[in-house]
Amino acid sequence: MYDFIEPALFAALTIATIASGAGVVLANRITTSALLMAFTFLNVAAMFLLLGAETVAMFQVLIYVGAITVLILYGVMFTPQSPRPYGLFFQTQKWWAAVFVVPIAIFVALVSFTFKDSATVAPRGGDLLPLATSVFRDFAFPFEVASVLLLAAMVGAIVLVKRDEE
Amino acid sequence: MAVPLGAFIAVSAVLFFIGTAGVLVRRNAVVILMSVELMLNATNLALVAFSRRYSSIDERGSVFVVFIFVVAAAEVAVGLAIVLSAYRNKPTVDVDEIKQMRG
Numbered sequence: 001m002y003d004f005i006e007p008a009l010f011a012a013l014t015i016a017t018i019a020s021g022a023g024v025v026l027a028n029r030i031t032t033s034a035l036l037m038a039f040t041f042l043n044v045a046a047m048f049l050l051l052g053a054e055t056v057a058m059f060q061v062l063i064y065v066g067a068i069t070v071l072i073l074y075g076v077m078f079t080p081q082s083p084r085p086y087g088l089f090f091q092t093q094k095w096w097a098a099v100f101v102v103p104i105a106i107f108v109a110l111v112s113f114t115f116k117d118s119a120t121v122a123p124r125g126g127d128l129l130p131l132a133t134s135v136f137r138d139f140a141f142p143f144e145v146a147s148v149l150l151l152a153a154m155v156g157a158i159v160l161v162k163r164d165e166e
Numbered sequence: 167m168a169v170p171l172g173a174f175i176a177v178s179a180v181l182f183f184i185g186t187a188g189v190l191v192r193r194n195a196v197v198i199l200m201s202v203e204l205m206l207n208a209t210n211l212a213l214v215a216f217s218r219r220y221s222s223i224d225e226r227g228s229v230f231v232v233f234i235f236v237v238a239a240a241e242v243a244v245g246l247a248i249v250l251s252a253y254r255n256k257p258t259v260d261v262d263e264i265k266q267m268r269g
Binding site for chain 2: 006007010014017018021022024025030033034037040041044047048050051052053055056059060063064067068071072074075076078079080081105108109112113114115116117118127130131134135138139142146149150152153154156157158160161
């Protein structure tokens with residue numbers, strides 16, 4: 001009876017994701033772009049929930065919607081924003097661009113709908129337990145390397161933006 | 167009735183192409199970083215969809231998504247630091263204007 005809820009949610013999320021993603025590229029003011037980017041990330045997080053991956057959805061909200069959006073907004077704040085200069089190359093050759101883009105789009109649509117769900121049903125009960133088991137058993141060493149990468153990126157970012165003291 | 171896997175992959179492909187178009191068309195370095203984040207997020211969506219729907223074995227795809235989160239955080243931090251230090255050398259964030267190293 002309630003079978004229509006999931007496809008209806010998916011359709012709404014698809015429209016919101018693609019519209020706000022296009023808004024990031026097309027928006028004239030850069031702050032609008034940044035906030036639309038956060039909205040796109042929220043919609044993708046909802047799609048993760050629809051897929052039953054609630055742990056990944058939580059990480060998505062924490063890291064993308066929280067941290068990365070704030071970081072990008074700081075970047076917007078520290079740099080001057082002029083009105084958007086349009087890219088010149090692509091706007092002058094739009095018919096040629098359409099000739100190449102339409103076959104690629106049809107091809108990608110055909111390929112993406114060839115993937116079918118596997119016959120065996122995925123196990124119920126969320127993704128936290130299999131995710132944690134996989135990370136800490138099979139991927140323990142890459143997990144540690146990732147922490148070193150984060151430390152190196154933090155030190156590098158601080159060194160790059162530090163003012164010279166003379 | 168569950169949403170088929172192909173629909174998630176199609177949305178992921180569209181989002182990835184939107185990000186690619188942003189990287190190619192926009193000239194503001196911060197917007198280019200945002201578009202790269204959109205592309206990474208589209209990849210995450212495809213990985214999670216395959217991991218949940220295509221294999222019933224384990225959650226390998228979600229593990230890769232967690233690593234992509236880490237790398238994306240590092241990438242945006244270092245990228246913004248580079249944009250800020252380039253802005254300090256020459257007061258612009260237009261990638262067409264930053265061409266001191268062009269041969």
